[in-house]
Amino acid sequence: MGAAASLVAVATLSACGSDSGSDSTLTWYTNPDSGGQAEIAARCTEAADGAYTIETAQLPRESSQQREQLIRRLAAEDDSIDLMSLDPPYIPEFAQAGFLAPVPEDVAERVTEDVVQSAIDGSTWDDELVAVPFWANTQLLWYKQSAAEAAGLDMDEPVTWAQLVAAAEEQGTQIAAQGIRAEALTVWTNALIEGAGGSIIEETAPDPEDIELGLRSEAAVAAAEAMQAVATVGGPAFSTAGEDANVTDFEEGDAAFMVNWPFVWPRALSAVEAGTLDASVPEDYGWARYPRTVEGEESRPPYGGINIGIGAFSRNTDLAYEAAECIVSEENQTYYFLTNGNPAAKASVYDDPEVLEEFPQAPLIRESLEAAAPRPQTVYYSEVSGALQRVYHPASSVEPGQTGATAAELINAVLAGEELL
Amino acid sequence: MSTTTLPPGEKTDPRSAPEKKAGISDRSRSERKLGWLLAGPAFVVMLAVTAYPIAQAIYESLFSYRLTDPANRSFTGLTNYWVILTDPIWWQAIWVTVFITVVTVAVELVLGFGLAMVMAKALSSIRPVVRAAILIPYAVITVVSAFAWQFAFDINTGFVNSWFAWIPGVTADTDWFGDRWQSLLVICLAEIWKTTPFISLLLLAGLAQVPEVLQEAAKVDGASWWQRLWRVTIPNMKAAIMVALLFRSLDAFRVFDSIFIMTGGANGTESVSFLAYRQTIARLEIGLGSAVSVLLFLVVVLIAFTFIKAFKVDLASTRGE
Numbered sequence: 016m017g018a019a020a021s022l023v024a025v026a027t028l029s030a031c032g033s034d035s036g037s038d039s040t041l042t043w044y045t046n047p048d049s050g051g052q053a054e055i056a057a058r059c060t061e062a063a064d065g066a067y068t069i070e071t072a073q074l075p076r077e078s079s080q081q082r083e084q085l086i087r088r089l090a091a092e093d094d095s096i097d098l099m100s101l102d103p104p105y106i107p108e109f110a111q112a113g114f115l116a117p118v119p120e121d122v123a124e125r126v127t128e129d130v131v132q133s134a135i136d137g138s139t140w141d142d143e144l145v146a147v148p149f150w151a152n153t154q155l156l157w158y159k160q161s162a163a164e165a166a167g168l169d170m171d172e173p174v175t176w177a178q179l180v181a182a183a184e185e186q187g188t189q190i191a192a193q194g195i196r197a198e199a200l201t202v203w204t205n206a207l208i209e210g211a212g213g214s215i216i217e218e219t220a221p222d223p224e225d226i227e228l229g230l231r232s233e234a235a236v237a238a239a240e241a242m243q244a245v246a247t248v249g250g251p252a253f254s255t256a257g258e259d260a261n262v263t264d265f266e267e268g269d270a271a272f273m274v275n276w277p278f279v280w281p282r283a284l285s286a287v288e289a290g291t292l293d294a295s296v297p298e299d300y301g302w303a304r305y306p307r308t309v310e311g312e313e314s315r316p317p318y319g320g321i322n323i324g325i326g327a328f329s330r331n332t333d334l335a336y337e338a339a340e341c342i343v344s345e346e347n348q349t350y351y352f353l354t355n356g357n358p359a360a361k362a363s364v365y366d367d368p369e370v371l372e373e374f375p376q377a378p379l380i381r382e383s384l385e386a387a388a389p390r391p392q393t394v395y396y397s398e399v400s401g402a403l404q405r406v407y408h409p410a411s412s413v414e415p416g417q418t419g420a421t422a423a424e425l426i427n428a429v430l431a432g433e434e435l436l
Numbered sequence: 437m438s439t440t441t442l443p444p445g446e447k448t449d450p451r452s453a454p455e456k457k458a459g460i461s462d463r464s465r466s467e468r469k470l471g472w473l474l475a476g477p478a479f480v481v482m483l484a485v486t487a488y489p490i491a492q493a494i495y496e497s498l499f500s501y502r503l504t505d506p507a508n509r510s511f512t513g514l515t516n517y518w519v520i521l522t523d524p525i526w527w528q529a530i531w532v533t534v535f536i537t538v539v540t541v542a543v544e545l546v547l548g549f550g551l552a553m554v555m556a557k558a559l560s561s562i563r564p565v566v567r568a569a570i571l572i573p574y575a576v577i578t579v580v581s582a583f584a585w586q587f588a589f590d591i592n593t594g595f596v597n598s599w600f601a602w603i604p605g606v607t608a609d610t611d612w613f614g615d616r617w618q619s620l621l622v623i624c625l626a627e628i629w630k631t632t633p634f635i636s637l638l639l640l641a642g643l644a645q646v647p648e649v650l651q652e653a654a655k656v657d658g659a660s661w662w663q664r665l666w667r668v669t670i671p672n673m674k675a676a677i678m679v680a681l682l683f684r685s686l687d688a689f690r691v692f693d694s695i696f697i698m699t700g701g702a703n704g705t706e707s708v709s710f711l712a713y714r715q716t717i718a719r720l721e722i723g724l725g726s727a728v729s730v731l732l733f734l735v736v737v738l739i740a741f742t743f744i745k746a747f748k749v750d751l752a753s754t755r756g757e
Contacts, residue, residue: 083717090503112504196702251609252591254702263592394504397718408702409614432500432515432724435525436714 038331039067041338043098044085046321047076051355052100058350059341067334069098078102079198079397089114089326096326097335098342101146103137103322104390104400110140111221111394116325116332118144126343133318133387134360140392141221145324147339148360150351152319153305153383154206154274155376160301162186162271173314175307176207176241179272183248190245191261191273194253196408201390201400202317203274204407207238209315209388210308215399216391223395223430228423235419237309239407246410254409266296274305276319277380281356281373302376304383318387320360358384401436402426490733497727503720516727526711526728530735533707535620537688540627544684545677547628548635555636556643574633582697585626589613616703623694623705631687635680642676643669682743686736708732 045052056069074081082105088096089109101109109115118126123144127135134148156174163170166182183190193199205215213234218227229235246253250269252260262279264270266286273279283300286292305316323342325335341347348359349367358380364370365381374380391399406422407413428434497516501509520526551570558566573581589596589612600606612618646669654664670677692709699705701714712732716725 079718086504086720090506108504114504196700252611252614254614255591255611260592397720401714401718432721433519435520435523435711435724435728436719 039065039334041067041069041097041329041331041335042095043069043071043100043338043342044074044081044096045071045100046074046078046081046102048357049355051351051357054354055342055347055351058347059338062341063338067331067338069338074100077198078105082108082397085109086112086114089328092328093326094328094330097329097331098339099324099326100149100321101324103318103320104392104396106138106146106322106324107140107219107392108394108396109324110143110145114324114327115145116327116329116335118147118325119336122147122336122340126340129362130360131362131381131384131387133384133389134320134322136392137318137320137389138322146322147324147336147343148320149323149343150320150348150357151360151384151387152276152358153316153380153387154202154276155316155379155383156303156306157265157273157275157279158301158303159265159268159271159299161299162188163301170301170303173304173307175310176245177310179306180244180248183272186271188248188272189250189264189270190248191256191264191270191275192245192249192253193257193261193274194246194249194408194410195255195257195260196404197257198400198404199257200408200410201403202319204238204242204403205388205390206274206305206315206317207241207308208232208234210305210312211235211237212309212312213238214388214391215403216393219391219393221394226393226395226430228426230419230423230426232419234308236415239413239415239418241308242407242410243413243415246413249410254411266292268296277358277374277376278356280376302379304379304386313386315386315388316383318384318389320357322360395430398429398436399426402429405436493726493729493733496722497724497730499723501721501723503722509723512723516724517731519724520727520731525706526708526731528704529706529708529711532620532705533689533691533709536624536627536691536707537685539624540631540688541681541684543624543628544632544635545681547632548680549639551632551636552639552643555640570636571633573630574637576630578630578693579697581630582626582694585622585629585694586613586698589622613699614703616705619699619703619705623691623698626694626698627688627691631684634687635684638680638683639673639676642673642680645676646672678743678747682740685739685743689736689739690732708735 043052043056045056053071056071060068074084081100081102085096085099085101086109089112106115126147127144130148131151133153134151135144137151138144138146138148156179158168158170160170163182166186168174168178168182179190193203208215208229211234213232214229215235216226217229217232218225220226249256250264256264258275261270261273261275262282265273265275265279266283280297280300280302283292283297287294287297305314307314323339325332325339329335343360345359345361345363348361349364349370351357352359352364352370353373356374358374358377359365359370362381365377370377390396393399402425403422406418406425425434429436498511498513499509500512500515555563555567555570576584588594591597591609591611594612596612597606597608597610601608610618612622650668650672651664654668659667690709691707692713695701695705695707695710696713701710706714708728709732712725712728715721715728719725
């Protein structure tokens with residue numbers, strides 16, 4: 016019996032330990048998309064001409080769950096992780112823990128050439144490039160031209176959240192924003208505070224005691240005021256509305272203004288093609304730079320996207336970096352933008368005539384990416400974001416003079432290990 | 437002359453009695469040995485997959501330990517427990533969990549009993565269909581059931597608001613997941629729908645144990661249906677009811693999936709399991725998360741102990757021993 020048990024154990028262990036491929040097989044853990052990353056993997060494998068083969072493995076849908084899975088595997092020194100599609104806010108945590116293989120200097124130079132600033136910032140920790148910028152996302156202000164016109168808004172000029180709220184009230188319509196208790200709420204909160212000239216984390220540091228928060232600043236108060244005002248015209252489901260629910264409201268006409276990622280555009284066009292949306296709906300779409308939190312201060316749109324990290328325990332980091340350079344080539348970024356709707360990190364892609372034809376918003380996306388502000392860069396991002404979501408949700412209960420201080424207290428207590436989250 | 441001879445069997449009796457005794461004892465010993473051999477591997481596996489992780493959780497709960505920073509792991513004694521027990525979030529999670537447990541188990545008991553009666557009394561021709569129909573929700577994976585209920589109640593994709601607009605308080609704009617009590621209502625409904633079949637199965641087994649002769653005797657004595665239910669049926673299946681309550685209470689106290697899917701813990705709907713998940717998996721604070729898990733384990737043990745001692749639940753009786 017004992018022998019049988021140990022046989023089973025040995026078989027199981029060896030199954031865990033064995034690897035499916037040879038040393039030149041690289042595994043790329045990708046976030047779910049419309050198949051673009053798998054296609055890029057195939058293209059790079061072909062271009063490598065036998066030097067390496069890239070296999071893809073899909074991660075969960077939510078970026079927080081992608082992080083959970085990767086970080087647990089890396090903590091166990093999983094050497095099957097060669098390449099990873101990483102959501103930028105988690106990159107400092109991976110880097111600080113030593114889970115990312117250092118980027119060789121020559122590679123760092125090549126992969127940051129002609130790349131939008133926010134994507135470089137999002138791949139940097141402790142003044143070092145720790146990941147390879149792949150694609151960069153940002154939010155735009157989407158509006159119905161008819162509603163903006165009726166409200167007398169000049170959308171060629173920058174608009175503020177206060178103007179939008181007034182217009183929505185006047186027109187009896189809603190503003191679609193991300194009021195759900197999820198990462199999207201942190202994205203919005205960060206953009207509002209940055210847009211008022213502040214930062215959630217003013218001084219970052221690996222040690223939680225040295226982190227300086229900016230949640231008691233005037234900028235944080237201005238952001239809370241904007242948030243509270245938007246919640247009054249956010250519709251009945253504002254506290255549970257994420258990006259997808261926002262688009263539905265916008266397409267159906269419940270909301271005439273919306274802040275959202277560029278996927279909104281291809282989604283509307285394909286819905287028209289499928290016959291589920293009237294062609295007149297996207298024809299009425301307008302887009303502008305992310306709204307300003309305070310008048311006179313440039314807006315700082317959110318920054319998202321994916322950067323490629325190389326696993327520190329990979330058995331072939333050199334090949335993995337070679338593969339990463341192929342993945343983020345201009346050609347592949349253009350392909351990814353056109354087919355999957357994910358904007359490129361390289362600025363030159365936005366001059367591609369095909370891109371400009373498919374995405375008339377491309378120049379605005381590029382401009383927004385140059386101005387975009389990353390979310391707080393800290394090893395403890397998960398805690399900071401979780402605490403912000405707890406305090407700033409629901410947006411209707413936010414109190415401008417109070418909420419920021421409450422959030423700061425909670426973050427400090429959580430980081431000091433004195434409170435649960 | 438007549439000779440009385442004992443039959444061969446009887447002749448050997450005086451000697452065979454102790455031999456027989458020794459034989460039983462041998463067999464019993466070898467049976468016991470065989471029993472251990474057969475059950476041993478399962479016992480070892482049980483220890484490996486339950487006792488070992490519990491022991492490890494208890495050990496790790498005494499440390500300040502972040503998964504991404506193993507170098508700074510330090511022994512902190514009972515600090516983690518102090519942090520948890522003095523935090524209002526913990527107590528809120530406890531009350532939410534108790535609320536969900538009490539509401540769902542109470543409703544499920546009544547509904548489950550009704551369904552068990554239906555299953556027991558249904559016409560034999562339709563009995564298999566009735567049983568299968570009642571058991572279907574139990575066969576659905578909890579996450580799938582949670583998604584189904586979320587989609588049904590969602591303000592954008594759901595049908596509930598338009599179908600039930602005639603109920604006071606329900607309108608096209610009712611955001612079920614935007615408020616604490618409404619969210620908890622949907623979570624409880626999903627749990628009840630999903631696990632009532634489990635309780636009804638256990639109660640069906642209990643119903644089958646009530647001797648028919650008692651029912652008939654009561655009937656002859658002129659007892660009404662209601663009297664027979666309260667005086668004959670229910671007292672005779674007390675053990676089955678208590679076991680069903682115990683199992684479901686322990687299960688309900690670990691509620692996680694529905695909350696994770698439907699609200700993500702928003703609006704004060706976090707349960708204790710959710711709290712453990714957030715500390716261990718999301719925050720990677722293995723020490724703090726282990727301490728929450730250990731406390732959850734202790735509460736579950738307390739519930740089981742209370743049921744067994746206070747209500748004198750005899751787990752063996754349901755097996756007919």
